[in-house]
Amino acid sequence: MNSDEQNFIDTKIKMLNWANQFNIFCLLDNNGYDFETPAFEYILAVGANRSYNFIGQKDMENLQSFYDENPTWLFGHFGYNAMGNAYSKQTNTSFSDGYFFEPRIILKFYKNEIELVKSDISLAEIKLQIENTPIPIFEQQKNALEIKPQITKEIYLEKIKKLQQHIKRGDCYEINFCQQYISDNTLINPLEVYKKLIISSPAPFGSLYKLNENYCLCASPERFLKKNGTSLISQPIKGTSRRDVDLIKDKENKYYLLRSKKEKSENVMVVDLVRNDMSMVCKKGSVKVKELFGIYSFPQVHQMISTIQGHVDKDATFTKLIEACYPMGSMTGAPKQRVMQLIEQYEEKPRGLFSGSIGYVTPNSDFDFNVVIRSVFYNEKIKQVSLFAGSGITFYSNAAEEYDECMAKLEGMLAVLV
Secondary structure, rough: OOOHHHHHHHHHHHHHHHHOOOOOOEEEEEOOOOOOOOOOOOOEEEEEEEEEEOOOOOOOHHHHHHHHHHHOOOEEEEEEOOOOOOOOOOOOOOOOEEEEEEEEEEEEOOOOOOEEOOOOOOOHHHHHHHHHHHOOOOOOOOOOOOOOEOOOOOHHHHHHHHHHHHHHHHOOOOOEEEEEEEEEOOOHHHHHHHHHHHHOOOOEEEEEEEOEEEEEEEOOOOOOEEEEEEEEEEEEEEEEEEEEOHHHHHHHHHHHHOOOOOHHHHHHHHHHHHHHHHOOOOEEEEOOEEEEEEEEOOOOOOEEEEEEEEOOOOOOHHHHHHHHOOHHHHHHHHHHHHOOOOOOOOOOOOOOOOOOEEEEEOOOEEEEEOOOOOOOOOEEOOOOEEEEEEEEEOOOOOHHHHHHHHHHHHHHHHHOOO
8 A cells, every 4th residue: 555545534533523523424436436426525413403313113204204304414324124024023232223313423434635515613613623623542352352253153044054955845036134243241343443444445435334333344346336426337246256366366266256157157147136125216217227247356356246237217106116125136036025024033233333334415305325244233332233144045055165255255354343
């Protein structure tokens, strides 16, 4: 990392130190990647003038009404069970099923400038506050981090075999199965951990999101859904292989994805699912696969990413578009309703915000939302760190290899916690 890059990251962390004084803030960070993203490097929303918290009844309808009262910027999240159709009878004590807020302050950051999008105070005053915000003294974690899987490897392998029996019976074609890892009585500094995360695992849809005592530190490579004018795009990921320090082996791992029947079948299934979801709200015949089997490299893994694009009516509401496509097919499987039932049956813990989405809505009803994966969750009140990892299970899956894929996805997060 050169000095300019280091200064850019240090400035970002200084901004976040100021933002962390508020109960709520949301940073959306593309880390220099260009995945059909806006021109800004990152956008920061701080404080709440008003907010809507999901209550489990008519939430999308209520959210749209909340927005329509004053069409302005909204930031927030959808949890995995945001639409109330994930069959979950379990509870999750961290992030709610959904929460959106109208920020007090919005800042867009570029390499050499800051744009004040919204604020009741001047940019000069904000800069002064940022410079004068003291950096708190943080008590270092005295005990070694102890991340415990919520199921053993043996139980994981057995569950995969059972899921493949469902596939053989025709209950489903592909299912995303996830497992959780927890470390209790753990003290971390979310800002420092996020700094390590964006240095070691920069990602195009990163986020640092604080909601009261809960933090989500996200290094996601995946976009859920973006609307720009009448264009609607989704970029699901299916297909993963490890990076390697040996350049020849790394190249072999990368192109394994294009040769793998299993990886390509996963990707095709999720592309078909997303096309079907988008077709319910896009103009007839407008949904096209813009890119199939695109291979993209990140610090820990190579990924197979496809891009689906469609066109919507100008007056289409953002809630209608999101609801039609949610939860995202890459984190469920096909057919969606049946695999959500199987997810509820076989996963040990509720997903909460994991495999949900963080993003924003603009005053003209455009929006951009990620997929919450490759994330560290931290509850500051109970001092608990939580991680999730999952993979797509198909007829061709090897259970031991799927377990190894989960481990590869965890590496980048575990590295920044030690």
